[in-house]
Amino acid sequence: MLQAAEHDLLIRAQAGICDAFAELQARLESPVRRFIWRLIGTSDAEDDIVQDAFIALYKNLHRIYPVERLRPYLFRIVRNRCYDELRRLGRFRQVSLDDDDDEPGESWLAGTITDGASQPEEVTHWLMLYLDVQKAIDRLPELQRQTLILYAEEELSYQEIAEVMNTNIGTVKSRLFYAKKGLRQLLHADTVQALDAEFNQE
Numbered sequence: 001m002l003q004a005a006e007h008d009l010l011i012r013a014q015a016g017i018c019d020a021f022a023e024l025q026a027r028l029e030s031p032v033r034r035f036i037w038r039l040i041g042t043s044d045a046e047d048d049i050v051q052d053a054f055i056a057l058y059k060n061l062h063r064i065y066p067v068e069r070l071r072p073y074l075f076r077i078v079r080n081r082c083y084d085e086l087r088r089l090g091r092f093r094q095v096s097l098d099d100d101d102d103e104p105g106e107s108w109l110a111g112t113i114t115d116g117a118s119q120p121e122e123v124t125h126w127l128m129l130y131l132d133v134q135k136a137i138d139r140l141p142e143l144q145r146q147t148l149i150l151y152a153e154e155e156l157s158y159q160e161i162a163e164v165m166n167t168n169i170g171t172v173k174s175r176l177f178y179a180k181k182g183l184r185q186l187l188h189a190d191t192v193q194a195l196d197a198e199f200n201q202e
Contacts, residue, residue, distance in 0.1 A: 007067040014061050021061070025054050028071075031154055032078055038149050039082040049081045071156060072163035079146070079164060136186035140179055147175040 006027055012020035032053060036046050043049075056077050057064075064073050137145055143165070150156045150164060151172075158169045165172070184192055 003068075003071070006070060010061070010064065010067050010070050014064075021058060028074060029054075032074065035075060035078055035149070035154060036082060038153070039079065039146070040085055043085065045085045049078060049085065052081055053077045068160070069163065071154070072160040075150065075154065075156070075164045076166070132187055132191045133183070136183050137179075139186055140182050144175045144179040144182065147172055148179040151176060
């Protein structure tokens with residue numbers, strides 16, 4: 001499994017093996033950049049945030065225990081740096097911790113789009129659904145949106161999301177529940193019908 005490989009690299013990096021951290025960074029850089037883009041959009045600060053996050057990770061390797069805390073630790077650093085950048089630009093909107101007025105995912109959708117067996121019209125169909133879902137996610141309340149991104153796009157567990165967002169598992173589950181409810185209200189009816197049909201097949 002992917003995360004098992006990351007955990008092995010972390011243990012080796014903690015043991016002082018030089019190449020392990022470089023390989024670990026290579027594995028994690030793409031999801032880190034994706035998360036940055038989802039939080040602040042296209043930004044000249046992206047490279048700086050990535051660099052700062054991995055420097056902080058390197059300096060604090062010994063503090064990551066158990067190894068399952070790797071992604072939560074890294075994504076929390078990235079989230080905080082994104083907030084710093086939004087504050088610098090005057091775009092930061094303070095989000096109340098009381099903002100929260102099973103859960104959907106998008107990884108299955110991306111898999112459908114990239115399935116080599118799909119016909120062109122099928123790819124177009126699922127791409128349109130994917131874009132509709134993306135737009136709807138971006139309209140959710142910020143804490144729900146971030147929780148759903150970490151769950152559906154980064155495939156973090158409830159516990160890992162709780163660590164990233166400095167909250168508890170119950171709150172994570174609540175945010176995902178309301179995110180699902182909100183998505184159904186924001187999505188076009190045809191999209192909801194297609195998603196329901198797909199999930200009901202599984």
